[in-house]
Structure formats: C-alpha cells, structure tokens
Amino acid sequence: MDLIQKGWFSEVSNMWPGQAFSLQIKQILFQGKSDYQDILIVETTNHGRALILDGIIQCTEFDEFPYQEMITFLPLCAHPRPEKVLIVGGGDGGVAREVAKHPFVKSFTQVEIDALVIEKSKEFLPFMAKGFDSKKLTLVVGDGFEFMKKHLKEFDVIITDSSDPVGPAVNLFTESYFELLKNALKPNGIVCSQAGTPWTDLKQVQATIGNCKKHFPSVKYAVTSVPTYPNGQIGYLVASLSSTMDLTKPNLQFNPKELKDMGLRYYNSPIHEASFVLPTCFDDALFN
C-alpha cells in the first residue's frame, strides 16, 4: 500500500478513472490490515482526521457531518414513528451518533463486520465513535446478512452505511440484500442506503435502484454535497414498504432550536425535500 507520496494521500480507483482527489497528511495515526480490509487513519493538514479503507476515503473530520446527518435523518424523519432502528456497517460510529439524537428512537442495533474498524475509530476518531456510547445501542460484530436472516419484521428503519460496491461491501447493493431488508422491516418500514452518485457511476446507481424496486414499492434517490467524496457528492437510496408514503417530505420537522440542541449542522426540513430534486439528466436516467 503505497498511497502516500511526498506527504500526500491520493485516492486513485478504477471506480473513477482519470481523476484523483488528494489530501495532505500531517501524520499517520494507524495503518493496518483487518480480516476484511486495509485500514488507514491519518491526521491531515487541513481536514482533521480521516479514515481510509482499502485506499478509499470514508470520512474526514472536515466534512463527515453532511453524510452522517443525511443518511440518518432522511429515513428517520420520513418515517412517522421510528422507534427501533438497525444500522448495517457504519463502523466509525458516525451514524450511531446521529441515530441516538432522534427523539422517537427507543433502541437501535448496529451490525458491523469489522471489529478493528470499531476499535481504531474509538481510539482515533472519537468525534464519530462517541456514537457507540449511546445507552440505546446494541452493538453486534458480525455479518449484516446473517443478522437480518434471524430478525424478521423487527425494525422501523434500516440504514446501510457501507463503503463502495467493491470489496467487503459489494453484497450490500444486490437484489438479495434488498429482499433481506424487506423481511427485516416492520410494515411501512423504511430503508436508506449509501448508493453512490451518477457522476461517478450512473449504471451502478441505476442497478441499485433496480434491485431495490424488485422488493420495495416506493423508491427514491437523494444527493448530498460531501467535498472529500469522489465528485464531491454522495447519493442515498431511500425506500419504503408503503406505496403511499411520501419519502421526500419529512413527517417530523425540527425548529432551529431543536436542530441546534441536537447538533445538526447540515440537515433541516427544507434540505430534506431539496435533496430529492435531481437535475434533468439524472432524473431521466434513474426514474424514466
């Protein structure tokens, strides 16, 4: 793994050929290999700490908040009463941090396959890993597929916070995964998954939406600005077992004081709706 040269880490991948994003590194905090992936945690010069898995930036302290807030609050605020939540993946703890904030959530479970990501996030990324401190959380180290097979009709919302569809996360974009999600949901349940952006791979986003549509009557796609992700954007697939629920409108709206008290810096009700509005070319390609 020779990704750092002359003090810069460069993210080069076949998933986005011909382009690369680089961060200047002050210090390597951890570099190792788990059973599943290469793990690199660095202190950057200008973007705080960063988690890099298999050479791909997962989050930086500078701009992790839009990702975590949106993947969490889009499904939780679309659902009328999200009391029981499952997180698949999310080993850095950032999504757990956000789920714990929602006033309706009574308990939530997180299933992450890679114990070393959890351990090193607790050690080096406390601003995210503080999500693991929630008393509402049951943390399971294991395979999300196997977990869901044993937990049917149990969750109001399931959030899949995965890396990109290569390596350990590839199964989290398939039709059989969406079937498992469907079966683990209560009636009218909602799922939200990291789903890439059409700027990077339109066909992958189309395929993921297609796989989801085989099991969910209502499927929407939202985008958020995350500067250190490829093309500066990430997308979310948000889907419901109810065909009449409008996922683009939040059921629960927070006022400015509530947003501030919860420490929400990105998510608000207008941006919930706006995130589902797509440029014509992507709307046509994904939904027409």
Add this chain to the structure above:
Amino acid sequence: MDLIQKGWFSEVSNMWPGQAFSLQIKQILFQGKSDYQDILIVETTNHGRALILDGIIQCTEFDEFPYQEMITFLPLCAHPRPEKVLIVGGGDGGVAREVAKHPFVKSFTQVEIDALVIEKSKEFLPFMAKGFDSKKLTLVVGDGFEFMKKHLKEFDVIITDSSDPVGPAVNLFTESYFELLKNALKPNGIVCSQAGTPWTDLKQVQATIGNCKKHFPSVKYAVTSVPTYPNGQIGYLVASLSSTMDLTKPNLQFNPKELKDMGLRYYNSPIHEASFVLPTCFDDALFN
C-alpha cells in the same frame, strides 16, 4: 508552469490548502500565456477537454453543463422578461451558448478581457465556443468595468462568469463592482455572479454577499454540483434591484419537451428552487 507530472494535472492552490484534485491527461492541446493569465487546454483521458487558467480548472467537457446552465437560467428564469443581457467574462463561450437559448432574450452583449481565451476556445473547445455563433450576440473584447461605466440602465440581467477571486478576476467580487452592476441594470434588473462555495472559503462568500447587499435590496445564494471544481460544488450570488421579487422561484417554467429542445441537461424548475436551499450551517453563516 510545471503542473503536469507523470501524465496527471494537479490543481493545487492556497485557496484550498491541503487538498488537490487531479485529472489524467491524454494530450496538451495548447499551452501559452496571454496578457492576463496562463492558458492551458488539455485532452483528458476520461473528462473530455478541459480549460485551465493560471493552474485552476475552469471547465471540463464532462461537467461544464451544470455550471453554465445554472449561472444563466437562474437569473433569466427569475426575471419576468429578460430581453437584454450582459455577460462579463465567460471567455470560453459556455454562458453565451446558454443565454442564446432563452426564448425571451432579444439581444445580448459579452465583454471578455482576454482575446486569447476566446480565440483558443473557438479552436479547441467548440462545444462551448459555439455560443459565440449566436446572431443575437455582440462580443466585446475589453474590461467589464469600463464597459459598464458607459452603459447605464441598459440590461435586464447581468451575468458575471469569472474565475476565482485571485488574479484578473479579483475586482469582480468587490463592492465597487456591485455598484457598477446596479447602475448598468434597468429597474428590477437581476445579477448573477460566480461566488465560490463556503466549503472552500466561507469568509469569501460572506464578503461577496456583504458587498452585494450594499447595493441590492434582495440577495440570494444558490449552489450546484460541479464535480471537477474544488469541493465538487460552485455557488452563485443572485441579486435583484426589486425587493419584492422572489429569486428562488422561476417566473418562466419549461416543460420536459422545452428543456429537451433547448438541450438543457441540468436546469429545471424544481432544481431552480432546490439550489437555494442551504444546509443549516451555511444558511446561518451567510444570512443570519
């Protein structure tokens, strides 16, 4: 200028310290120096042709369309009857290409200071420079400041398509520039300027909005995804001399056939409104 190493161009700048975006280069089409700036035009491996001024990417064939469409159609569709338009800058021709599409525009003038950018764009970037072919266009090679001093109360809309606030474009973000804009507008006129993104420089965006507010009663700020720009996003300041005009709502709405006939791939009426919706942290910092 040694920006290309091992076949990659890297965009490094003090404006975004600690981060860099790189494009893989197939061929250098032109490299030279005008009276105002270094000009580099390349054929990339995966992003088509790209124009790079003073080491900063201005546009790539891959993703120039959101920038050009939004900087043009936000002000033109907010205005009830944009018949006479001025473009300041925009030497690649992309904004002219878009202005020429709008059904209400009877004539438009473009003032670009750098004749060599125009010449080389015509030679190497025909997909944008075709904007210069419009019969409605009067193209002036000169200084936008000097031009506007002599053209008072003349334009319905003025679009400032500038590079970033260093080098030749630095004056296009100042209070005196917004005063000139105000004086060159007809009553109820609208301006739209490239205004950077708070991800890159919040203080710069704040300062630009502050400068504009000294002369315009209604000032708004919109963002658009442009992957090859720093942080994958660009912002626009949209301002009106009318305090009652709602700039966030398009006056003129296009149906899908009209969008297709005009070749609009990004802009549509819902995204007009959505582009003004900001995350809480930026909304607070810019407008509260």
